Amino acid sequence: xxxxxxxxxxxxxxxxxxxxxxxxxxxxxxxxxxxxxxxxxxxxxxxxxxxxxxxxxxxxxxxxxxxxxxxxxxxxxxxxxxxxxxxxxxxxxxxxxxxxxxxxxxxxxxxxxxxxxxxxxxxxxxxxxxxxxxxxxxxxxxxxxxxxxxxxxxxxxxxxxxxxxxxxxxxxxxxxxxxxxxxxxxxxxxxxxxxxxxxxxxxxxxxxxxxxxxxxxxxxxxxxxxxxxxxxxxxxxxxxxxxxxxxxxxxxx
Amino acid sequence: xxxxxxxxxxxxxxxxxxxxxxxxxxxxxxxxxxxxxxxxxxxxxxxxxxxxxxxxxxxxxxxxxxxxxxxxxxxxxxxxxxxxxxxxxxxxxxxxxxxxxxxxxxxxxxxxxxxxxxxxxxxxxxxxxxxxxxxxxxxxxxxxxxxxxxxxxxxxxxxxxxxxxxxxxxxxxxxxxxxxxxxxxxxxxxxxxxxxxxxxxxxxxxxxxxxxxxxxxxxxxxxxxxxxxxxxxxxxxxxx
Numbered sequence: 001x002x003x004x005x006x007x008x009x010x011x012x013x014x015x016x017x018x019x020x021x022x023x024x025x026x027x028x029x030x031x032x033x034x035x036x037x038x039x040x041x042x043x044x045x046x047x048x049x050x051x052x053x054x055x056x057x058x059x060x061x062x063x064x065x066x067x068x069x070x071x072x073x074x075x076x077x078x079x080x081x082x083x084x085x086x087x088x089x090x091x092x093x094x095x096x097x098x099x100x101x102x103x104x105x106x107x108x109x110x111x112x113x114x115x116x117x118x119x120x121x122x123x124x125x126x127x128x129x130x131x132x133x134x135x136x137x138x139x140x141x142x143x144x145x146x147x148x149x150x151x152x153x154x155x156x157x158x159x160x161x162x163x164x165x166x167x168x169x170x171x172x173x174x175x176x177x178x179x180x181x182x183x184x185x186x187x188x189x190x191x192x193x194x195x196x197x198x199x200x201x202x203x204x205x206x207x208x209x210x211x212x213x214x215x216x217x218x219x220x221x222x223x224x225x226x227x228x229x230x231x232x233x234x235x236x237x238x239x240x241x242x243x244x245x246x247x248x249x250x251x252x253x
Numbered sequence: 254x255x256x257x258x259x260x261x262x263x264x265x266x267x268x269x270x271x272x273x274x275x276x277x278x279x280x281x282x283x284x285x286x287x288x289x290x291x292x293x294x295x296x297x298x299x300x301x302x303x304x305x306x307x308x309x310x311x312x313x314x315x316x317x318x319x320x321x322x323x324x325x326x327x328x329x330x331x332x333x334x335x336x337x338x339x340x341x342x343x344x345x346x347x348x349x350x351x352x353x354x355x356x357x358x359x360x361x362x363x364x365x366x367x368x369x370x371x372x373x374x375x376x377x378x379x380x381x382x383x384x385x386x387x388x389x390x391x392x393x394x395x396x397x398x399x400x401x402x403x404x405x406x407x408x409x410x411x412x413x414x415x416x417x418x419x420x421x422x423x424x425x426x427x428x429x430x431x432x433x434x435x436x437x438x439x440x441x442x443x444x445x446x447x448x449x450x451x452x453x454x455x456x457x458x459x460x461x462x463x464x465x466x467x468x469x470x471x472x473x474x475x476x477x478x479x480x481x482x483x484x485x486x487x488x489x490x491x492x493x
Binding site: 181183184212213214215216217218220221 | 318319321322325326329351354355356357360
């Protein structure tokens with residue numbers, strides 16, 4: 001039986017696309033038939049929940065009862081992968097709370113697979129976040145996500161400075177989320193569906209929709225590139241190694 | 254034909270290759286065959302396709318996403334209307350980049366729309382490169398080279414690598430110079446009703462035009478068969 005996996009998606013800065021990345025992850029795991037659940041820490045409103053209502057709960061990650069709801073159920077939940085979309089400004093706080101409850105230790109001992117998707121913004125503040133986060137994540141699988149979805153440029157970073165931060169974290173990997181046309185983004189927002197559902201031209205209720213073929217094409221192309229990045233870093237191997245190896249054995253014939 | 258409609262992109266490596274004339278002919282051919290047809294002028298330079306057939310051709314632009322939606326969403330609309338696109342060389346790269354990115358050919362086929370490209374050959378080596386790019390990158394498109402006989406058989410037919418390699422080309426017959434003057438002032442349609450109404454075309458010129466049209470339409474019928482053959486080939490292809 002696969003051990004539970006927790007993926008934290010966060011940044012201390014707002015507006016860098018955390019929820020977008022969390023949505024692509026949920027779509028990715030669903031496409032790989034990997035059962036997944038999500039927690040949306042945009043308490044009490046919830047943004048992720050709007051797109052994936054069936055598998056998302058809105059929680060206050062700073063409150064103990066909600067921490068229990070997430071972490072005490074890791075072993076018993078049907079979904080072995082848990083994605084937590086951490087609200088802006090709460091990444092460091094959440095990581096400290098995880099340390100306090102012994103979660104980071106469990107991950108270090110190999111009882112839980114733990115990954116952090118740290119979404120970077122364009123400013124130097126993001127680089128400082130890396131150093132701060134690195135200090136508390138222990139042996140977690142650390143992914144630095146450069147999110148270009150909103151045409152963010154990272155040119156104001158000096159590559160040497162960036163690398164000096166990046167190299168502080170052993171085994172850190174970089175993931176690029178490419179740009180997606182603003183209009184395509186907006187239409188998916190308006191549709192309030194997972195990206196995959198939009199591409200399939202379906203409403204949230206599963207009925208036939210009439211979205212623009214061009215916009216669906218752009219979203220499909222973009223999502224394919226994002227998933228290509230997840231494939232590159234072997235995300236499925238990380239969270240569901242047994243299942244994947246079985247698939248590979250089957251494919252090998 | 255199992256396809257409900259066709260989308261034909263007419264393009265070339267450079268201007269003055271005869272693609273707009275071919276596009277005009279194809280629109281009129283569809284009408285001649287009692288098929289609904291709509292044209293799209295994607296040649297930002299002269300817009301002659303739209304000027305020749307203003308009632309049936311819409312000027313299009315794909316510089317921004319709104320323009321791309323206006324064109325491509327219409328091209329894949331399953332509305333039983335055949336579509337003809339006059340794609341200027343200036344928009345060639347962008348058109349096929351967008352088409353590739355959004356999966357245009359695959360979506361068209363999924364909706365029982367036959368996507369075809371008529372590529373008017375010109376002698377430049379870069380023209381061959383573009384043709385091969387289309388062939389390699391868009392296996393779902395029925396790609397047909399067009400030999401514009403105006404360029405002369407001596408000049409092109411014997412020296413063009415694609416024609417030498419045994420590729421079957423659609424021929425655009427030469428319109429005799431003394432007939433050209435009757436059809437080169439927009440707006441103008443080759444449709445029978447229009448030709449019958451046209452004043453100032455002498456009887457012998459009228460007969461000459463009809464003969465030329467007949468030859469062109471025979472080529473289009475062969476194109477229909479080629480599209481049908483591509484459909485049959487894909488439908489009987491066994492899974493590997």
